Amino acid sequence: MARSVTINPPKMCQPMGAILAYMGVHGCVPLVHGSQGCSTYPRYNIARHFRESAEVAVSSLAEDAAVYGGAKNLTEAIKNIKSRLNPAAIGICTTCMSETIGDDVKLIAKKALTDDSMKIFPASTPSYVGTHLTGYDNALRTLVETLAVKGEPNNKINIITGIINPGDIREIKNMLRLMNVQSIFLSDISETLDTPILSGGHKPVLPDGGTSLADIADSANSKGTIAICRTAGSAATYLRNKFNVPSVLDPVPIGVINTDRFVQNICKLSGASIPDDIIKERGRLIDSMVDVHHYMYGRKVAIFGDPDIVSAIVRFCAEAGMNPTVAMTATKHKDFAPDIKAVNSEYRTDTQILEGTDLYEFHEVVKTHGAELILGNSKGKDIADDESVPLVRFGFPVYDRVGVYRYSIMGYNGSIYLLDQMTNAILGHKYDPNKLHQ
Amino acid sequence: MTTILPECDIPIPQRQPHIVCHNPENIVLPMCNVQTVPGDMTERGCTFAGCRGVVGGPVKDAIQLVHGPIGCAYYTWGTRRNLSDTKLHRKYCFSTDLTEESVIYGGAKKLYNSIIESHELFPEGKAVFVYSTCVVGLIGDDTEAICKQASEKIGIPVIAFHCEGFRGVSQSLGHHIANRTLFEKVVGTAEPQESTPYDMCIVGEFNIDGDAWIVKPLFERMGVRVLSVFTGNASYNDIPPMHRAKLNIVQCQRSSTYIAKMIQDKYGVPYINVSLFGMKQTADALRDVGKFFHLEENAEKVIAEELAKYQPKIDNYRKKLDGKKCFIYQGAPRAWHWMGPMRELGIETILTATTFGHKDDYEKIMEKANPGHICIDNPNALEIEEYLVKLKPDFFIGGLKEKYLTYKLGIPFINGHSYEEGPYAGFEGFVNFARDIDVAVNSPVWKFINKPLEVS
Numbered sequence: 001m002a003r004s005v006t007i008n009p010p011k012m013c014q015p016m017g018a019i020l021a022y023m024g025v026h027g028c029v030p031l032v033h034g035s036q037g038c039s040t041y042p043r044y045n046i047a048r049h050f051r052e053s054a055e056v057a058v059s060s061l062a063e064d065a066a067v068y069g070g071a072k073n074l075t076e077a078i079k080n081i082k083s084r085l086n087p088a089a090i091g092i093c094t095t096c097m098s099e100t101i102g103d104d105v106k107l108i109a110k111k112a113l114t115d116d117s118m119k120i121f122p123a124s125t126p127s128y129v130g131t132h133l134t135g136y137d138n139a140l141r142t143l144v145e146t147l148a149v150k151g152e153p154n155n156k157i158n159i160i161t162g163i164i165n166p167g168d169i170r171e172i173k174n175m176l177r178l179m180n181v182q183s184i185f186l187s188d189i190s191e192t193l194d195t196p197i198l199s200g201g202h203k204p205v206l207p208d209g210g211t212s213l214a215d216i217a218d219s220a221n222s223k224g225t226i227a228i229c230r231t232a233g234s235a236a237t238y239l240r241n242k243f244n245v246p247s248v249l250d251p252v253p254i255g256v257i258n259t260d261r262f263v264q265n266i267c268k269l270s271g272a273s274i275p276d277d278i279i280k281e282r283g284r285l286i287d288s289m290v291d292v293h294h295y296m297y298g299r300k301v302a303i304f305g306d307p308d309i310v311s312a313i314v315r316f317c318a319e320a321g322m323n324p325t326v327a328m329t330a331t332k333h334k335d336f337a338p339d340i341k342a343v344n345s346e347y348r349t350d351t352q353i354l355e356g357t358d359l360y361e362f363h364e365v366v367k368t369h370g371a372e373l374i375l376g377n378s379k380g381k382d383i384a385d386d387e388s389v390p391l392v393r394f395g396f397p398v399y400d401r402v403g404v405y406r407y408s409i410m411g412y413n414g415s416i417y418l419l420d421q422m423t424n425a426i427l428g429h430k431y432d433p434n435k436l437h438q
Numbered sequence: 439m440t441t442i443l444p445e446c447d448i449p450i451p452q453r454q455p456h457i458v459c460h461n462p463e464n465i466v467l468p469m470c471n472v473q474t475v476p477g478d479m480t481e482r483g484c485t486f487a488g489c490r491g492v493v494g495g496p497v498k499d500a501i502q503l504v505h506g507p508i509g510c511a512y513y514t515w516g517t518r519r520n521l522s523d524t525k526l527h528r529k530y531c532f533s534t535d536l537t538e539e540s541v542i543y544g545g546a547k548k549l550y551n552s553i554i555e556s557h558e559l560f561p562e563g564k565a566v567f568v569y570s571t572c573v574v575g576l577i578g579d580d581t582e583a584i585c586k587q588a589s590e591k592i593g594i595p596v597i598a599f600h601c602e603g604f605r606g607v608s609q610s611l612g613h614h615i616a617n618r619t620l621f622e623k624v625v626g627t628a629e630p631q632e633s634t635p636y637d638m639c640i641v642g643e644f645n646i647d648g649d650a651w652i653v654k655p656l657f658e659r660m661g662v663r664v665l666s667v668f669t670g671n672a673s674y675n676d677i678p679p680m681h682r683a684k685l686n687i688v689q690c691q692r693s694s695t696y697i698a699k700m701i702q703d704k705y706g707v708p709y710i711n712v713s714l715f716g717m718k719q720t721a722d723a724l725r726d727v728g729k730f731f732h733l734e735e736n737a738e739k740v741i742a743e744e745l746a747k748y749q750p751k752i753d754n755y756r757k758k759l760d761g762k763k764c765f766i767y768q769g770a771p772r773a774w775h776w777m778g779p780m781r782e783l784g785i786e787t788i789l790t791a792t793t794f795g796h797k798d799d800y801e802k803i804m805e806k807a808n809p810g811h812i813c814i815d816n817p818n819a820l821e822i823e824e825y826l827v828k829l830k831p832d833f834f835i836g837g838l839k840e841k842y843l844t845y846k847l848g849i850p851f852i853n854g855h856s857y858e859e860g861p862y863a864g865f866e867g868f869v870n871f872a873r874d875i876d877v878a879v880n881s882p883v884w885k886f887i888n889k890p891l892e893v894s
Binding site: 008085 | 446447449450473474475476477478479480481482483484485486487503506507508509510511512513514515517525529530531532533534535536537538540541547548551552553555556559571572573575576577603604605606607608819820823838839840841842843845846847848849887888889890
């Protein structure tokens with residue numbers, strides 16, 4: 001991008017991602033070391049996407065911290081959270097402010113802890129480096145660095161999900177259950193950010209669910225780690241280097257081939273075989289693709305979002321016979337362009353690759369390369385409206401439709417759902433009802 | 439004891455002076471406008487939020503450029519429901535997207551280029567508003583000089599707002615900074631095209647979900663000419679002639695009294711406080727304005743027309759809502775703006791709280807409160823939960839961040855920040871407000887909370 005100014009960025013800052021990683025840990029309270037906006041804004045986004053309350057603490061840095069440092073605030077914040085909530089852990093993320101004033105968070109946290117009854121994760125997540133995905137990766141690696149410890153082999157597979165929805169996590173768990181494979185999810189928001197209303201309005205202090213500290217500690221003893229979002233892979237690399245846990249950083253299981261790879265990876269690492277139920281799910285996905293190929297062949301689709309998920313969706317669209325015209329991500333990642341180029345060469349498509357740019361540029365390229373359908377989060381609404389095409393929503397945040405976080409677009413089942421969403425959008429937008437009576 | 443220490447605050451007794459149980463014999467105001475207790479799960483935001491999000495953000499044809507790392511721009515992109523009849527200010531998000539290199543070497547060049555480029559791409563922008571975030575204050579970019587230089591180049595105003603998030607104790611300082619900046623740099627820089635004896639500005643009205651579109655015509659029907667609305671659905675060009683109003687009325691008296699007072703002090707334009715919520719308060723505001731302009735009869739005519747149209751609807755809702763009890767937690771003024779209107783619906787407000795209220799906000803709350811009313815300054819999530827469980831209000835008017843907590847506890851909720859289906863201001867808006875309360879309280883969905891699954 002040749003511009004200095006960024007216009008309509010589909011990316012957020014590191015603390016946002018770090019908070020999501022911490023929210024997948026059982027009994028963990030995220031603590032932002034920064035100004036009050038640095039916790040309030042991410043909370044707002046979490047609340048409107050998941051339609052859940054998101055409790056995040058903040059050290060409330062002010063002018064005095066800018067001069068004297070933020071140690072006093074951070075120490076007091078840790079003490080107050082412990083005495084009021086007694087959580088299993090506090091997950092700290094730093095901000096542009098605390099990083100610029102140069103607080104040594106690890107040291108401050110160590111001094112603030114008087115006993116071993118609570119863990120502290122001191123992630124460094126400066127907002128001026130990378131994006132929300134960098135923050136997620138940093139926090140997740142900090143979890144593992146802080147807790148993972150060598151012990152007896154546990155016969156489990158670690159799954160690093162990256163920033164995906166509760167519905168996606170549940171679908172992946174479902175696949176592992178069918179394959180009879182035990183797992184540790186690093187981390188797991190499937191319950192903490194999709195909580196039920198309980199009888200009588202009873203509400204636990206901190207949400208049920210999330211990966212336990214014991215399980216994170218045990219991740220050093222697993223048979224292997226699969227990171228389905230490679231942007232979140234540094235914890236996998238750490239576990240491999242430090243504890244010899246084999247790791248696979250592979251595409252997100254969306255579509256036939258990427259989901260096949262996921263299943264094959266599980267089999268290789270765990271020794272499991274492929275059960276009939278998985279074969280049937282795969283067969284239903286192919287059945288669903290065959291059912292709609294007349295509607296979808298050659299359909300131009302433009303996709304934006306986080307790089308791992310976008311490149312997987314590009315491949316799936318190509319598998320379904322569609323024509324992915326533009327693939328855009330704001331977060332740069334080394335695998336993004338090679339992934340898309342591989343699809344281009346296999347399917348003779350000509351997908352334009354936009355990396356590290358913004359939605360203003362995405363829109364300009366969509367205008368020249370065309371799209372009959374746009375895939376992305378709620379920030380794609382205006383572009384879809386301007387181009388008079390439907391928007392199929394995925395990713396984070398989606399706040400202008402309900403329930404997107406509940407459903408999966410991953411695995412064979414989730415891919416069916418995604419394809420149906422795309423097809424129904426096209427049918428609703430393009431088709432004369434007279435052509436849809438059979 | 440007038441102040442209270444809730445159970446959740448036992449480990450942080452410094453919260454006690456912030457929580458008051460109202461006793462008319464011995465009126466005590468909650469301690470306010472001070473630093474948050476670190477780690478107390480506050481709901482507060484930052485100074486940048488008050489400046490960019492609340493006051494500057496609604497100006498519809500200004501390019502709203504956030505100078506800082508990407509988050510602050512992203513999080514304020516179309517998030518407040520400050521509607522307008524054009525799209526620039528909510529559809530587009532402009533950021534200098536500062537990275538490590540800028541933090542080390544400064545962001546001046548990036549800011550300058552960003553201003554120039556934004557203007558080239560969006561020539562319809564009448565001005566550029568540049569908001570400084572935390573890191574800009576720390577690295578010390580001279581945004582004032584850069585904005586001046588860029589303004590000379592592009593020939594439109596480029597206004598620097600020094601609203602670094604870490605300044606002050608809450609959003610409140612950001613409001614003040616926005617007021618002062620717009621007063622000092624914009625008000626008085628142009629004269630109105632014409633002047634009439636009936637020129638008035640509506641100050642502190644941000645057109646949340648269309649509020650300004652409801653209240654502005656009420657005054658126009660009286661024969662008042664609304665010179666500017668500060669800043670809901672405002673064009674940049676509406677702000678310079680504000681000093682030529684004959685009267686300013688102030689709706690949001692926390693965020694915007696500053697500019698009304700500055701205009702009064704410098705230009706001698708008087709201002710009056712109004713509450714444009716509920717039937718009585720809105721009628722009172724129209725009467726006060728009518729009295730000032732000697733348009734009393736016109737005011738009475740408009741009030742009579744509006745009451746004839748909307749009072750029967752309010753009376754119907756009152757039948758369904760009479761006797762209910764509610765909590766109101768807002769930024770500040772809407773907590774006391776809405777206590778009176780709730781009584782018009784037969785509803786008693788048993789707890790109020792504000793995020794960034796000052797002494798005058800709490801005085802206004804206590805004037806309206808019944809004995810035993812609980813008032814909390816800068817409440818945190820645990821306090822809110824404790825009081826919801828303890829006092830079990832029939833519904834809670836709060837903001838999005840409290841919404842889903844409240845739902846989990848089985849308590850109906852209304853979003854008072856952006857509204858459910860607004861507008862809520864004026865006579866007509868109050869009918870919407872009452873309808874949304876009725877929907878929240880009387881929906882059958884709550885029946886299932888106390889209906890566990892059992893095998894009989």
